[in-house]
Amino acid sequence: MRPPITREIDGRHRRARSHAVRGTALGLGLLGAAAMGCGAEPVTARAVWVDGLGADGVRSIHVYDRGHRYDFDVLGETDPHERVRLGPSGRGVLVRADVRAGAWFDLDDGRRLPLVLPPTTPGGDGPVNFTARGDALWWREQADGSLNLVPLAPGVPLQRRDDGSVIPVVEPAGAVWVVGSLDAPRLLVKHPDGSASYFRHGDADDPSAALVREATTDALWLPDEALEARQCAQATGCFTLVGVEPAGELAIIYAGGGGWSIFDRRAPHQAGQLELPDQLAAAAAGGGGLGLLHVIDRSVSVWLGAGQLVRWDRAAGIVEATPVFAKPPLVWAPVDRGRALVLLSLSGSMYRVDAERTTVLNLQTTDCSEEGASAPVISPRGDWASWSCHDSTTELTATSGVVVRASVNGLERYVGVPLLPLAIDDEGDLLGYSVASLIMDEVDGVASFGRPRSLFVLTGEGVLTRIDELEPAPAPIVSGAGDIATYIQGAALDASLRTHGSVR
Numbered sequence: 001m002r003p004p005i006t007r008e009i010d011g012r013h014r015r016a017r018s019h020a021v022r023g024t025a026l027g028l029g030l031l032g033a034a035a036m037g038c039g040a041e042p043v044t045a046r047a048v049w050v051d052g053l054g055a056d057g058v059r060s061i062h063v064y065d066r067g068h069r070y071d072f073d074v075l076g077e078t079d080p081h082e083r084v085r086l087g088p089s090g091r092g093v094l095v096r097a098d099v100r101a102g103a104w105f106d107l108d109d110g111r112r113l114p115l116v117l118p119p120t121t122p123g124g125d126g127p128v129n130f131t132a133r134g135d136a137l138w139w140r141e142q143a144d145g146s147l148n149l150v151p152l153a154p155g156v157p158l159q160r161r162d163d164g165s166v167i168p169v170v171e172p173a174g175a176v177w178v179v180g181s182l183d184a185p186r187l188l189v190k191h192p193d194g195s196a197s198y199f200r201h202g203d204a205d206d207p208s209a210a211l212v213r214e215a216t217t218d219a220l221w222l223p224d225e226a227l228e229a230r231q232c233a234q235a236t237g238c239f240t241l242v243g244v245e246p247a248g249e250l251a252i253i254y255a256g257g258g259g260w261s262i263f264d265r266r267a268p269h270q271a272g273q274l275e276l277p278d279q280l281a282a283a284a285a286g287g288g289g290l291g292l293l294h295v296i297d298r299s300v301s302v303w304l305g306a307g308q309l310v311r312w313d314r315a316a317g318i319v320e321a322t323p324v325f326a327k328p329p330l331v332w333a334p335v336d337r338g339r340a341l342v343l344l345s346l347s348g349s350m351y352r353v354d355a356e357r358t359t360v361l362n363l364q365t366t367d368c369s370e371e372g373a374s375a376p377v378i379s380p381r382g383d384w385a386s387w388s389c390h391d392s393t394t395e396l397t398a399t400s401g402v403v404v405r406a407s408v409n410g411l412e413r414y415v416g417v418p419l420l421p422l423a424i425d426d427e428g429d430l431l432g433y434s435v436a437s438l439i440m441d442e443v444d445g446v447a448s449f450g451r452p453r454s455l456f457v458l459t460g461e462g463v464l465t466r467i468d469e470l471e472p473a474p475a476p477i478v479s480g481a482g483d484i485a486t487y488i489q490g491a492a493l494d495a496s497l498r499t500h501g502s503v504r
Contacts, residue, residue: 040457046086089494100117101116102114132244148168149187151169171189183339217271240293308323331376374388380426422490451487
């Protein structure tokens with residue numbers, strides 16, 4: 001059951017471990033649930049895909065969930081073009097099956113929330129967004145510009161229409177953009193009048209149906225968009241214009257002209273210019289570019305500029321700069337529920353920054369050009385990362401793929417199978433799928449590049465196991481407005497979080 005591969009890895013030590021296979025019981029019209037694979041370790045992750053249109057006009061959503069697979073029907077009238085999105089925390093799936101009809105399927109506790117969403121556009125979905133924490137949906141109502149929000153946590157008392165669909169919580173002041181915190185049910189919102197407000201919405205710990213405004217300021221210059229570039233061909237291209245710390249207490253905001261502002265929820269009257277320390281100010285003024293990557297807590301932020309990864313602790317007056325020995329393209333991502341950040345090069349270099357220190361996890365490198373490389377997946381704590389490349393030392397064939405995995409243990413290369421990573425958990429176990437070919441060709445006008453063949457688990461110890469043949473075959477879907485078609489979506493689950501009906 002294992003395809004032939006070649007493993008290239010420096011010496012490393014592993015501890016033996018075992019996992020109990022967990023069962024699944026969902027109230028989603030469940031058709032079946034079964035353990036998968038031939039003794040493969042279950043990855044602490046979920047993946048979803050949709051099969052082709054059935055003979056009876058019903059399509060099924062299929063779910064991999066920590067070693068089990070189950071499926072449920074898409075309810076209601078449908079066609080081959082539903083938008084299906086796995087939430088950023090892997091908690092559930094958002095489905096749109098008509099112009100305005102949609103539903104949220106909670107994969108933790110089995111709830112189904114029928115929704116009336118903004119009308120779709122010719123380019124795809126209406127602008128429906130997950131909060132950064134994945135615990136709410138929000139959108140701007142096109143008719144009046146109001147901010148609409150649907151909390152997704154269990155226990156929140158949601159109002160419903162006569163047809164059973166959820167009535168969203170509405171903020172009439174509206175929103176130009178919304179940035180959510182990663183570890184609290186808080187949002188920072190720019191209003192059309194140029195002011196900014198912090199809001200709190202209901203969650204499992206505080207099951208309120210209200211959207212509560214907690215602080216407001218009109219003393220800041222705010223960007224027109226809350227842009228965030230998590231992959232860049234050059235270090236100067238990685239940045240976020242609005243960085244909200246994980247608890248939603250403080251934000252650092254680009255103020256134009258190279259300047260920055262600070263907005264503290266607890267002291268809105270003090271909102272204003274942020275004075276950068278000399279080292280960051282010099283990088284901003286030196287023409288090499290300075291970008292904010294992330295705000296880790298009320299005191300610590302992470303910046304990238306002048307070839308340095310900088311951890312700035314405002315409270316302690318510490319500016320710690322680490323040289324970035326990393327060949328672009330670079331990728332960065334908040335991890336550990338926003339309490340840390342990982343900076344990664346597709347060549348293998350990997351850095352992790354938290355409130356206390358900057359850690360160089362790996363400096364071993366490999367040849368991996370941006371062309372043909374997959375988007376990296378990073379574990380929830382930020383200790384592991386994986387991506388796929390084309391093996392440039394061989395002729396481009398259907399088996400010339402290389403799976404790369406980086407961690408403090410070094411760099412691994414698994415050669416000989418075109419595998420695309422979906423998620424990697426905090427033990428280094430990788431969930432991925434093989435593709436029909438790395439060569440772009442067409443059969444009857446349909447491109448076969450990237451078409452899934454089988455689902456695989458690559459354990460932290462380096463054992464590759466095929467766990468599912470992916471039958472019926474996944475169909476390409478569009479996950480959101482402007483997105484390209486995808487076959488399968490995956491997300492690693494934070495095993496330290498306990499939720500209703502599941503352990504994530």
